Amino acid sequence: MNKFKKMSIFLIISSVLLILTGCSGKTNNPKKSINVTTSLNFYGEVAKDVLGNHGSVTSIINSPNVDPHDFEPKSSDARNVSKTNIMVSNGLGYDSWAENLTSNNKNIKNINVGQLMDKASGDNPHIWYNIDTMKKLAYELADQFGKLQPQNKKAFEQNAKNYVSKLQPVENKINSIKKHKINKPVAVSEPVFDYSLDKLGYSIANKNFEEAIEKGNDPAPADIRQLQNDIKNHKLAFFVVNKQVNSKIVTNLANLAKENNLPIVYVTETKPENMDNYIKWMDSQYDQVLKIQKNNGLK
Structure with missing residues (x-):
């Protein structure tokens, strides 16, 4: 407008x-x-x-x-x-x-x-x-x-x-995830979930990439290559993707993650219609991280 x-x-x-x-x-x-x-x-x-x-x-x-x-x-x-x-x-x-x-x-x-x-x-x-x-x-x-x-x-x-x-139950889950976190950074499509990642004890692999996507810009080729290499070389714990944003670059990276068996955590910026409340919304996203950690052999 x-x-x-x-x-x-x-x-x-x-x-x-x-x-x-x-x-x-x-x-x-x-x-x-x-x-x-x-x-x-x-x-x-x-x-x-x-x-x-x-x-x-x-x-x-x-x-x-x-x-x-x-x-x-x-x-x-x-x-x-x-x-x-x-x-x-x-x-x-x-x-x-x-x-x-x-x-x-x-x-x-x-x-x-x-x-x-x-x-x-x-x-x-x-x-x-x-x-x-x-x-x-x-x-x-x-x-x-x-x-x-x-x-x-x-x-x-x-x-x-x-x-x-x-x-409190959500906070208990956050503390449990942090206690048993995977000792690798995570890839992030944009900074929607960053405050949660900080609470969970995870670092972000490439902040330049997420900031570019957040602003509607194309990330620098070097940042894209870095994430591609990190995915291929299994240097990441998982990839956080905001599924409400349509980006060909993010879609390509998500496909690469699937090809290389890197788990994806799907988050949303706004509360989904199928979520009754904020607590269930947050809980559903933390459950994805918890499942990844359990599949990684952490109890």
Whole structure:
């Protein structure tokens, strides 16, 4: 989309927000229901668990077929956001459109998850692949909800603890994988799964390659050759492929991996429709790594 069309959309949304927020500049009433909006559905899951029956949560992106990078909100999204108390966005340039939706409304509390995790512009934005992100978000939401409804502060804090407890089996699996990891680096198609790999104790064979694919560029021939040689010479533990991205270069490398019996871990950037929740989504991907390690003779 050209810059003039994008500017017109932004102006429409800004106008809607100005009209609506001008009519609703009231302070938060602790007896009122809390309205939360999240840019991404898996952040919405955390918000629902922590909020309980004390309000409502709306996630703008619910489909795995929508690319958050290129998403453009509708005027209806702007109207809905104008009624919210708390907006949760990923930040780090991943969903700038979400931040724009609240830029004219000072009554909305913005939770930027990237900033919450002490990340800065230019850092890998796929921070939900670090399980600590979801824990920290749960406790931050409990704190913010408690400010809006002090009478329910203890309930929010307990709900956050309960959510973190539900993450424990996944964390146990991560620790088990790390304890028995294969002592080889991994090939990565792009940096979607990198925070998880770091948690699992694996290093990345060629970061130049993944960064080029992430930016939509062709990797340098030398980087392609390096990965080809690493695959052929069995220098890698496995190959992580984001199956939502169509790249002939990655497809060719994946085929080469299969020919040379290098296992492939398939990951996704957005939560698949067949996954009920974030926990099952993460668990299914860690199970792939665990299976590879078991097949490699590690118990």
